[in-house]
Amino acid sequence: MIKTDVIIIGAGPVGLFAIHQLGIKGLKAVVIDNLDKPGGQCIELYPDKPIYDIPAVPECTGKELTDRLLEQTKPFKTKFYLNERVEEVKSKEDNWSIKTSNNNEFIAPNIIIAGGVGSFEPRKLSLKDTDKFEGKSIFYSVKNKNDFKNKNISIFGGGDSALDWALELSKLSKITLIHRRKDFRGAQHTLEEIRKLEKQGKIIIKTPFQLDNIEGNEKIQSITIKDENGKSEKIETDIILSFFGLVMKLGPIAEWGLNMDKKNISVNPNNFETNKKGIFAVGDICTYPGKLKLILSGFHEVALASVECFKRARPNEKYKFEFTTSSKVIKARLGKK
Amino acid sequence: MFYILALFLFILIYTTMTKITYKDQQGNSKTIEVENGLSVMEGAIQNDISGIDADCGGSMACATCHVYVEEKWLDKLPKAEDGEVDMIDMAFEPKKNSRLSCQIIVNDELDGFTVTTPEKQS
Numbered sequence: 001m002i003k004t005d006v007i008i009i010g011a012g013p014v015g016l017f018a019i020h021q022l023g024i025k026g027l028k029a030v031v032i033d034n035l036d037k038p039g040g041q042c043i044e045l046y047p048d049k050p051i052y053d054i055p056a057v058p059e060c061t062g063k064e065l066t067d068r069l070l071e072q073t074k075p076f077k078t079k080f081y082l083n084e085r086v087e088e089v090k091s092k093e094d095n096w097s098i099k100t101s102n103n104n105e106f107i108a109p110n111i112i113i114a115g116g117v118g119s120f121e122p123r124k125l126s127l128k129d130t131d132k133f134e135g136k137s138i139f140y141s142v143k144n145k146n147d148f149k150n151k152n153i154s155i156f157g158g159g160d161s162a163l164d165w166a167l168e169l170s171k172l173s174k175i176t177l178i179h180r181r182k183d184f185r186g187a188q189h190t191l192e193e194i195r196k197l198e199k200q201g202k203i204i205i206k207t208p209f210q211l212d213n214i215e216g217n218e219k220i221q222s223i224t225i226k227d228e229n230g231k232s233e234k235i236e237t238d239i240i241l242s243f244f245g246l247v248m249k250l251g252p253i254a255e256w257g258l259n260m261d262k263k264n265i266s267v268n269p270n271n272f273e274t275n276k277k278g279i280f281a282v283g284d285i286c287t288y289p290g291k292l293k294l295i296l297s298g299f300h301e302v303a304l305a306s307v308e309c310f311k312r313a314r315p316n317e318k319y320k321f322e323f324t325t326s327s328k329v330i331k332a333r334l335g336k337k
Numbered sequence: 338m339f340y341i342l343a344l345f346l347f348i349l350i351y352t353t354m355t356k357i358t359y360k361d362q363q364g365n366s367k368t369i370e371v372e373n374g375l376s377v378m379e380g381a382i383q384n385d386i387s388g389i390d391a392d393c394g395g396s397m398a399c400a401t402c403h404v405y406v407e408e409k410w411l412d413k414l415p416k417a418e419d420g421e422v423d424m425i426d427m428a429f430e431p432k433k434n435s436r437l438s439c440q441i442i443v444n445d446e447l448d449g450f451t452v453t454t455p456e457k458q459s
Contacts, residue, residue: 041393041398045393045396045398045399046396046398049396049398117392117393123427123459126429126430126457157426158423158426159423159426179426180426180431181422181426183422185419185423185426210430210431228432228433244426244427245400245427247392247399247401247459248392248399249459284394293394
């Protein structure tokens with residue numbers, strides 16, 4: 001059980017800025033995120049796309065914004081728990097305890113939910129029976145290449161993940177790459193490599209085709225793919241690898257007893273507290289009259305929430321508002337003289 | 338005087354709104370007056386049309402506002418840009434007439450425009 005002042009759920013831009021706002025007030029935090037790296041939507045959805053509405057930053061990409069926020073939070077040496085989803089939130093006297101999918105347990109007087117639209121999960125195939133084969137013959141990621149040796153593998157998708165794995169696994173197995181249109185959006189040089197292998201008969205490319213049926217009982221034996229005109233083909237297949245990107249799912253948050261408005265958590269706009277004392281929601285996931293889903297709104301929200309977190313974590317101390325420019329205490333916390 | 342004002346207002350509202358029809362896979366259909374300049378996605382969200390999620394808020398980054406456009410309207414829309422087609426790759430059951438509704442901007446030309454929402458968005 002790890003004890004801290006604040007548990008931050010979500011390592012997107014607002015979750016990262018929370019570290020800073022709490023840190024300058026002398027509060028310790030941990031960050032939990034379901035993705036394998038910090039940055040949230042900025043890193044997962046638009047790492048290369050420009051953002052123009054960060055005050056005093058005329059233009060930056062999602063990746064640059066994330067990198068700068070990480071730089072800004074460095075002095076606080078905050079521990080990140082990545083690839084973990086918060087499954088359970090329970091009250092424990094005046095504290096909240098949290099359990100993650102990796103069975104890590106945390107306890108703190110405050111939780112800040114900066115969860116965006118929920119946690120990112122692979123977009124799953126939607127044919128019937130796909131659940132039954134998941135983890136046995138249907139995979140949405142490759143953890144250990146050796147599990148994919150000497151097999152007939154059908155890879156679906158047109159992006160970098162599909163192309164990269166088609167190329168990589170073609171060294172170990174027989175690959176069929178299937179995509180719904182002729183153009184692939186993945187890196188052109190990878191595609192050129194794959195086209196070369198196609199000419200040598202080492203990879204089969206099937207376009208414009210989509211998955212239509214899966215045949216097999218215990219294991220997959222073959223799949224049927226169909227084109228736009230209804231023409232279908234059967235492909236001998238042991239393993240399906242599907243790369244249709246990630247979707248955002250609210251997940252267990254909906255079951256924590258928080259007041260919700262559609263997919264958002266209702267908060268008090270004075271301190272961004274939810275209906276549960278000590279649980280705050282900031283950024284895209286929160287809602288209140290006039291809410292705008294902007295990164296800059298999230299920064300404001302977390303600044304205010306951090307004050308309330310201080311009051312709960314340090315009930316015997318008086319909160320003193322200070323400017324970073326002039327406060328010796330804050331400068332010391334930032335490692336500045 | 339009041340009548341003239343009312344008539345004026347009526348004309349103003351009438352000419353800046355366009356009828357958009359949203360159908361679902363069960364055959365339910367809803368026709369909404371959507372303000373010109375808004376996207377077909379925003380029209381749906383503001384009017385609580387189920388079947389369009391729009392998780393990313395219209396930044397062409399998630400494919401959860403995916404719709405099928407009625408064939409006769411396809412040519413009347415500006416062509417989808419590469420970024421949109423790339424996102425449609427990820428959508429649930431994409432077809433030839435698939436578009437992201439956040440990229441279709443409502444205007445007078447689209448009066449009677451009809452889309453069908455897919456069985457699900459993700």
